[in-house]
Amino acid sequence: MRAAKSIALNMVGEALNRLVFQILLVFAICFMVGGFFFTYLDPGEEGKMLKDLGLTVITIFGMLMAIFLGVGTVAPEVDRRTIYCLIAKPVKRHAFFMGKFLGTAVILGISCLVMGLFLVIALYVKEQDWNWGLMPAIGLTYLTLLLVAAVVMAVSTFASQLLSIVAGFVFWGLGHSQSFLGTLRLHSEGASRTMLDVVGRLFPNLAAMDLRQWVVDQVYIPPSYLMVVTAMAAAYLVVILVIGMIAFNQRQL
Amino acid sequence: MIEPKAKKQLILVAIACWLLAIPLQGSLNRYKIYRETSTKAITDVSEGGTLAMVAMLGGFRNITANILWLKSDEYWHQGGSGWWRMLPMLRTIVALDPHFIDAWDVLGWHCAWNLHSDAPESEKPLWIENGINYYRQGIRENPKRYELYSSLAWLYHDRLRDYNKAIPIWKKVCSFKDAPVTQKHMLAHCYERTWQVDKAVAVWKEALRDKKGDNPVAKSAIEWWAKHHDDRAYLISLWQRENRLRLGRGLPPVASPDGKIPAPVQEAK
Numbered sequence: 170m171r172a173a174k175s176i177a178l179n180m181v182g183e184a185l186n187r188l189v190f191q192i193l194l195v196f197a198i199c200f201m202v203g204g205f206f207f208t209y210l211d212p213g214e215e216g217k218m219l220k221d222l223g224l225t226v227i228t229i230f231g232m233l234m235a236i237f238l239g240v241g242t243v244a245p246e247v248d249r250r251t252i253y254c255l256i257a258k259p260v261k262r263h264a265f266f267m268g269k270f271l272g273t274a275v276i277l278g279i280s281c282l283v284m285g286l287f288l289v290i291a292l293y294v295k296e297q298d299w300n301w302g303l304m305p306a307i308g309l310t311y312l313t314l315l316l317v318a319a320v321v322m323a324v325s326t327f328a329s330q331l332l333s334i335v336a337g338f339v340f341w342g343l344g345h346s347q348s349f350l351g352t353l354r355l356h357s358e359g360a361s362r363t364m365l366d367v368v369g370r371l372f373p374n375l376a377a378m379d380l381r382q383w384v385v386d387q388v389y390i391p392p393s394y395l396m397v398v399t400a401m402a403a404a405y406l407v408v409i410l411v412i413g414m415i416a417f418n419q420r421q422l
Numbered sequence: 423m424i425e426p427k428a429k430k431q432l433i434l435v436a437i438a439c440w441l442l443a444i445p446l447q448g449s450l451n452r453y454k455i456y457r458e459t460s461t462k463a464i465t466d467v468s469e470g471g472t473l474a475m476v477a478m479l480g481g482f483r484n485i486t487a488n489i490l491w492l493k494s495d496e497y498w499h500q501g502g503s504g505w506w507r508m509l510p511m512l513r514t515i516v517a518l519d520p521h522f523i524d525a526w527d528v529l530g531w532h533c534a535w536n537l538h539s540d541a542p543e544s545e546k547p548l549w550i551e552n553g554i555n556y557y558r559q560g561i562r563e564n565p566k567r568y569e570l571y572s573s574l575a576w577l578y579h580d581r582l583r584d585y586n587k588a589i590p591i592w593k594k595v596c597s598f599k600d601a602p603v604t605q606k607h608m609l610a611h612c613y614e615r616t617w618q619v620d621k622a623v624a625v626w627k628e629a630l631r632d633k634k635g636d637n638p639v640a641k642s643a644i645e646w647w648a649k650h651h652d653d654r655a656y657l658i659s660l661w662q663r664e665n666r667l668r669l670g671r672g673l674p675p676v677a678s679p680d681g682k683i684p685a686p687v688q689e690a691k
């Protein structure tokens with residue numbers, strides 16, 4: 170556990186200094202600031218657009234960070250052979266994997282927090298109202314990003330970086346299509362229905378974790394819903410991390 | 423390396439978590455907010471084209487709805503055929519974001535006022551009906567918001583001059599705590615035009631209480647009706663004015679609210 174913590178802290182320090190991470194964060198903030206120039210709309214519409222834009226920017230840039238970080242953790246260390254120094258320490262493989270994931274989780278958390286706080290402060294400047302109600306949406310977006318990062322990391326333990334990136338996007342797409350696939354399943358038979366069943370069970374419903382629309386439209390979200398969705402995300406995260414650890418454990422270095 | 427025993431334990435933990443996750447995912451269907459957006463058929467958004475479908479599948483419903491909203495604003499300012507292009511766009515917006523109150527409001531208003539005026543004579547009643555249906559659909563999606571009730575009440579009140587249908591809806595609007603006090607003024611006006619003066623005065627008094635006495639409109643209405651409560655001549659002049667307004671809107675004249683004076687006969691053109 171100590172080894173995992175050290176690897177995580179090291180990774181956080183490295184990532185915070187990396188230009189890619191800083192550029193993505195700056196771009197995200199610039200996009201949000203750009204939205205404040207929609208001054209030709211009615212005040213009510215403008216507020217809605219700014220919140221929608223801000224939350225979507227957090228999601229898109231968060232996803233890009235999750236994928237880049239996920240791809241850039243395990244595979245480059247193996248390619249550069251720097252992993253042998255760690256494994257020889259000895260640092261167990263699963264500790265290395267978990268350390269990298271924890272580091273990724275901290276970086277994504279910092280990014281979501283910074284972007285979220287910036288959005289809330291910017292909205293306060295515009296509307297003179299603290300929009301803390303956006304935080305549950307940002308929180309669940311963070312959980313979604315953790316799932317994407319975990320998938321990318323797990324796939325990167327045995328596949329190429331390109332395939333890992335594709336896997337991340339496919340996971341995202343399938344996760345958001347669950348309700349549509351559910352509708353399709355009702356009209357299917359035989360093998361296609363079975364396949365849709367399997368996909369429905371294998372992939373978490375990421376659309377259910379997407380509260381952006383609801384927080385902006387001020388729809389009441391029951392606390393039990395938040396608990397169910399968080400528990401579901403945590404369960405899937407454990408599954409993905411275990412698969413990643415076992416796959417990395419089996420890999421010939 | 424993971425020891426074989428630890429590996430087995432990890433696999434068991436993963437299977438247990440997966441078996442836990444499946445019913446948790448299934449239990450989401452009991453939440454209304456999840457059912458509302460998840461069961462929207464892809465055909466609801468297909469009028470918005472590929473963009474809307476990709477948005478729905480990619481998790482970018484709200485931002486796409488906003489982009490389409492900006493586009494529909496552009497069509498509005500174009501006029502002419504732009505007004506007709508707004509319709510599928512607005513329908514896609516409310517399919518993507520059913521809680522976008524302004525979009526429902528504009529959709530209902532656009533059908534009942536603008537498209538109604540632009541449509542051929544034979545289709546005009548259809549556009550009023552479409553406006554009413556869209557408002558009702560918007561209310562079903564957003565039953566806790568007063569705005570669409572208010573717009574529907576206004577449609578009956580101003581567009582159709584049907585105060586008997588407007589009254590129950592204005593009453594519903596007034597039951598919302600966040601509805602502004604001016605909604606009570608509209609209800610009072612409806613009662614006045616249907617010659618239910620006592621009810622109108624009661625509503626004016628409520629409006630005055632809501633503003634803790636600082637409501638000059640309600641105050642002057644109460645004072646007026648205190649003087650003219652039994653003034654039948656004034657009520658008749660209200661009814662005659664109403665019929666003139668109805669003729670201006672292409673609506674047939676109506677009998678007096680107490681039924682004692684028949685509707686004036688319209689001269690053949």
